[in-house]
Amino acid sequence: MLSRSFSNSSPQEPAASIAMLHVAKLSTDGREALCVVHGLASRDATVRTSLPLQLGQSVRLTLRSGCDLDATVVASHTPKIYLMFKQAIPLPKLLAEQRRGNHTLESVRFAATGSAILYRDGQPLSCQLVDISLFGARIRLEESNVAADEALQIHIPDLLIQEATIRWKEDGDAGLSFRHSLGYNQLERWLDIQHDRAVMRRQQVR
Numbered sequence: 001m002l003s004r005s006f007s008n009s010s011p012q013e014p015a016a017s018i019a020m021l022h023v024a025k026l027s028t029d030g031r032e033a034l035c036v037v038h039g040l041a042s043r044d045a046t047v048r049t050s051l052p053l054q055l056g057q058s059v060r061l062t063l064r065s066g067c068d069l070d071a072t073v074v075a076s077h078t079p080k081i082y083l084m085f086k087q088a089i090p091l092p093k094l095l096a097e098q099r100r101g102n103h104t105l106e107s108v109r110f111a112a113t114g115s116a117i118l119y120r121d122g123q124p125l126s127c128q129l130v131d132i133s134l135f136g137a138r139i140r141l142e143e144s145n146v147a148a149d150e151a152l153q154i155h156i157p158d159l160l161i162q163e164a165t166i167r168w169k170e171d172g173d174a175g176l177s178f179r180h181s182l183g184y185n186q187l188e189r190w191l192d193i194q195h196d197r198a199v200m201r202r203q204q205v206r
Helices: 091-100 184-205
Strands: 002-006 014-028 031-040 044-048 058-062 068-077 080-085 115-120 123-132 136-141 151-155 162-170 173-178
Antiparallel strands (some): 044 080, 151 162
């Protein structure tokens, strides 16, 4: 299915864009947010996001393959925005990887801070969040006696307790996969809460 979007060579000249629903990440001014890519071409993209953005603002779009695309906001029709890439992207290669399944949603990860609690057989174990995604989290353990493939629960503040499994462990860090993925809106709200709290902390320091 093809749609139309902006061309990098001329904002008035439309170019073919592949229609899709691709969960990705937008980063700007030190803030990260979830987004959904609705259309992708070699030089531009149509994206849905709740992140407030201005025309001309520079952003980075990170696809779930881990590919970082620097872009500029060229149009906005809330909640959709239109991005112009600063360099053309190898669209056929990205689409081929998508078809082969060379990447998963787990790679759309967001930096996280703060404490969380693991529950092993009902016993609490403190840990620190490193990052989070729809499907899991990376944590830093104060104690290292958890094992790979171990099933447990994790309580992340402002989220419900999640059933999870330790997938890997290395140098005090561990990767968890959630038994049930977080909802898009759930993670989006959680990221907004963390951002608002960080802003409040900076204001209090002043």
